[in-house]
Amino acid sequence: MHTMKTVFAGLVLGASALSQAGVVDVSMNLINDQGIGRAIGAIHAEDTDAGLKLMPDLKGLPPGPHGFHVHEFADCGAKAKDGKRSAGLAAGAHYDPAKTGKHAGPLGEGHLGDMPVLTVASDGSAKLPVTAPRLKASDLQGRSIIIHAENDDYADKLGGARIACGVVK
Numbered sequence: 001m002h003t004m005k006t007v008f009a010g011l012v013l014g015a016s017a018l019s020q021a022g023v024v025d026v027s028m029n030l031i032n033d034q035g036i037g038r039a040i041g042a043i044h045a046e047d048t049d050a051g052l053k054l055m056p057d058l059k060g061l062p063p064g065p066h067g068f069h070v071h072e073f074a075d076c077g078a079k080a081k082d083g084k085r086s087a088g089l090a091a092g093a094h095y096d097p098a099k100t101g102k103h104a105g106p107l108g109e110g111h112l113g114d115m116p117v118l119t120v121a122s123d124g125s126a127k128l129p130v131t132a133p134r135l136k137a138s139d140l141q142g143r144s145i146i147i148h149a150e151n152d153d154y155a156d157k158l159g160g161a162r163i164a165c166g167v168v169k
């Protein structure tokens with residue numbers, strides 16, 4: 001009986017260590033052409049059977065649908081391009097480890113960092129979860145999550161300006 005209990009405890013500990021490995025919390029800030037602005041909340045992400053589930057708890061964003069992607073570098077800073085400083089450019093392009101060079105949305109076969117659009121309510125809060133079927137929590141390590149000003153059509157429109165960002169280091 002004593003032996004059985006010890007084995008059971010070991011299994012439970014093993015399971016909890018596994019699930020912790022598939023969880024990431026990302027603090028998000030507004031960004032602008034000067035750099036990083038105020039904090040707007042966090043996104044909790046965890047691995048599920050359906051893919052990476054992202055549960056935002058954000059406020060202070062413009063209402064409506066927004067392009068929402070994993071970008072390649074863990075840096076939310078502004079950067080100059082063609083002589084003009086732009087918000088969040090230091091985050092680089094959409095995360096694309098397979099080098100597809102294609103923006104195709106969460107279900108497509110392009111950038112791995114293409115996630116479903118983030119929906120912001122009329123009060124500026126974002127609480128609706130989204131699931132990115134091809135992503136895992138471990139993919140976020142060393143990268144950033146970016147929210148864009150506009151919608152993403154999973155084809156030609158990537159969402160315009162970068163307005164919020166968080167890094168996973």
Ligand SMILES: [Cu+2]
Binds near residue numbers: 068070
């Ligand atoms: Cu993006």
Ligand SMILES: [Zn+2]
Binds near residue numbers: 102103111
């Ligand atoms: Zn993309």
